[in-house]
Amino acid sequence: AQTVTQSQPEMSVQEAETVTLSCTYDTSESNYYLFWYKQPPSRQMILVIRQEAYKQQNATENRFSVNFQKAAKSFSLKISDSQLGDTAMYFCAFMQGNNNDMRFGAGTRLTVKP
Amino acid sequence: ETGVTQSPTHLIKTRGQQVTLRCSSQSGHNTVSWYQQALGQGPQFIFQYYREEENGRGNFPPRFSGLQFPNYSSELNVNALELDDSALYLCASSPPGLAVLSTDTQYFGPGTRLTVL
Numbered sequence: 001a002q003t004v005t006q007s008q009p010e011m012s013v014q015e016a017e018t019v020t021l022s023c024t025y026d027t028s029e030s031n032y033y034l035f036w037y038k039q040p041p042s043r044q045m046i047l048v049i050r051q052e053a054y055k056q057q058n059a060t061e062n063r064f065s066v067n068f069q070k071a072a073k074s075f076s077l078k079i080s081d082s083q084l085g086d087t088a089m090y091f092c093a094f095m096q097g098n099n100n101d102m103r104f105g106a107g108t109r110l111t112v113k114p
Numbered sequence: 115e116t117g118v119t120q121s122p123t124h125l126i127k128t129r130g131q132q133v134t135l136r137c138s139s140q141s142g143h144n145t146v147s148w149y150q151q152a153l154g155q156g157p158q159f160i161f162q163y164y165r166e167e168e169n170g171r172g173n174f175p176p177r178f179s180g181l182q183f184p185n186y187s188s189e190l191n192v193n194a195l196e197l198d199d200s201a202l203y204l205c206a207s208s209p210p211g212l213a214v215l216s217t218d219t220q221y222f223g224p225g226t227r228l229t230v231l
Contacts, residue, residue, distance in 0.1 A: 035219070037222075043202060045204060047220075091156050093156075101170060107155075
């Protein structure tokens with residue numbers, strides 16, 4: 001069974017600094033997708049970034065980028081120039097290709113301090 | 115473009131009752147997935163509907179059931195409510211993929227907070 005582990009329950013960062021959130025996963029499959037979702041206090045789960053396992057290039061979306069290490073089964077999220085609006089729960093998620101069961105980690109609560 | 119909407123926002127029920135939660139998918143999306151998110155945890159997959167049929171199910175008992183309508187909106191029904199059913203219920207929709215079972219990004223609604231007393 002696929003599992004997703006986020007080892008950092010809570011993290012904090014100063015505004016304008018950079019922070020990295022960790023995520024590891026376990027799978028025997030080669031075709032899968034990885035996601036980072038953000039859930040602010042408003043509860044709405046918002047897609048931050050997506051990575052296809054077959055792509056070697058790390059995904060980037062503005063201030064958000066990932067470090068995808070397929071052999072190590074690691075998928076960390078780097079947030080550059082942190083903003084107060086980045087304060088939220090961040091969930092790492094895994095979905096096997098041709099499947100529909102998205103597995104989430106337990107989440108990391110990120111606080112951006114002014 | 116209208117995003118995923120869910121109703122109601124909050125709901126309080128008592129143990130043993132039945133509840134129906136509703137979800138309208140994002141425009142152009144034909145697949146709807148439901149998740150249960152207990153307090154302090156990540157969401158857990160309940161089931162998915164594609165073209166009005168169940169297209170996969172997580173580890174939830176049969177008292178969790180669903181429907182998808184021709185307009186791709188969906189309902190989640192829970193019978194014989196238990197205290198542990200108290201959670202945030204999230205609906206997510208995804209657009210048509212290249213194949214029936216292709217994986218695509220899921221877009222979430224704001225959720226329904228269910229409290230079972």
